[in-house]
Amino acid sequence: MANQQTAKYTIVVTLIMCIVASILVAGSAVLLKPHQIANKTQDFRKNVLSIAGIYNPDQPVDEQFKKIDVKLVDLETGHFSDAITDLDKFDQVASAKKAELSDKLSPEEDIAKIIRREKYAKVFLVNDANGLSKLILPVRGYGLWSTMAGFIALDKDLNTVLGFGFYDQKETPGLGGEVDNPNWRALWVGKKVYSEDGEVEIEVLKGHVDEGTPNAEYKVDGLSGATLTSNGVENLLHFWMGENGYKPFIENLKSGEA
Numbered sequence: 278m279a280n281q282q283t284a285k286y287t288i289v290v291t292l293i294m295c296i297v298a299s300i301l302v303a304g305s306a307v308l309l310k311p312h313q314i315a316n317k318t319q320d321f322r323k324n325v326l327s328i329a330g331i332y333n334p335d336q337p338v339d340e341q342f343k344k345i346d347v348k349l350v351d352l353e354t355g356h357f358s359d360a361i362t363d364l365d366k367f368d369q370v371a372s373a374k375k376a377e378l379s380d381k382l383s384p385e386e387d388i389a390k391i392i393r394r395e396k397y398a399k400v401f402l403v404n405d406a407n408g409l410s411k412l413i414l415p416v417r418g419y420g421l422w423s424t425m426a427g428f429i430a431l432d433k434d435l436n437t438v439l440g441f442g443f444y445d446q447k448e449t450p451g452l453g454g455e456v457d458n459p460n461w462r463a464l465w466v467g468k469k470v471y472s473e474d475g476e477v478e479i480e481v482l483k484g485h486v487d488e489g490t491p492n493a494e495y496k497v498d499g500l501s502g503a504t505l506t507s508n509g510v511e512n513l514l515h516f517w518m519g520e521n522g523y524k525p526f527i528e529n530l531k532s533g534e535a
């Protein structure tokens with residue numbers, strides 16, 4: 278009899294403990310959610326600022342981000358759009374997975390291997406007293422093992438690279454992962470994207486670029502032992518800076534008709 282009582286007691290206590298633990302876990306997940314979203318936003322903003330070369334670690338990110346004008350671009354027309362109003366919440370990469378917010382690319386179009394291209398892009402403009410001074414564009418594409426997502430920052434001529442880098446990639450550390458090496462990232466600064474006739478000319482060379490390399494301003498050293506990742510980088514830039522990416526928008530911006 279006493280043993281039966283003890284067994285019942287053990288079951289009841291265990292059940293109560295399970296319920297209390299579940300409430301605690303679920304409660305903390307709910308409580309932490311807003312913090313997680315805030316951290317993600319903060320991190321994203323920091324990446325935009327860093328890749329554009331304007332991040333100051335001594336100042337709050339949100340304060341610095343105030344000088345950035347965040348706009349939505351319709352990639353089909355190359356014009357600014359107000360189809361999505363809450364741009365803070367708009368996740369461009371996630372939108373490429375939704376049928377109503379993206380289009381499937383044909384194999385010929387899909388040189389960046391992204392499968393679907395979103396209809397709208399979230400772009401970042403920095404203005405000074407003379408007008409647009411920097412344009413920061415999200416880009417992504419497949420390397421060898423992963424989709425590499427990052428930004429390219431262009432100077433006011435909308436051709437010279439101010440910065441280029443990834444905030445998310447899973448290439449092999451020491452090989453393709455060298456896309457994150459600050460020395461390699463520095464090689465992009467000052468390079469040109471478009472030739473004089475408006476073609477996407479930027480290229481990742483297999484080997485080393487020096488002053489003797491013809492058209493060196495369009496070329497960046499390939500990553501040694503990581504030609505496949507290097508090719509992925511070149512392909513994604515050709516996609517995003519081309520007709521199916523930001524080229525219509527960049528042309529509209531140049532002619533003042535974006």
Ligand SMILES: Cc1cc2nc3c(=O)[nH]c(=O)nc-3n(C[C@H](O)[C@H](O)[C@H](O)COP(=O)(O)O)c2cc1C
Binds near residue numbers: 449454505
């Ligand atoms: C374990 C392992 C991981 C690798 N990771 C990468 C990588 O992240 N990116 C890449 O381009 N090549 C990677 N490679 C090498 C590729 O298979 C291929 O040999 C290389 O891209 C060719 O570049 P290379 O012509 O510069 O040598 C890896 C190879 C091995 C065995």
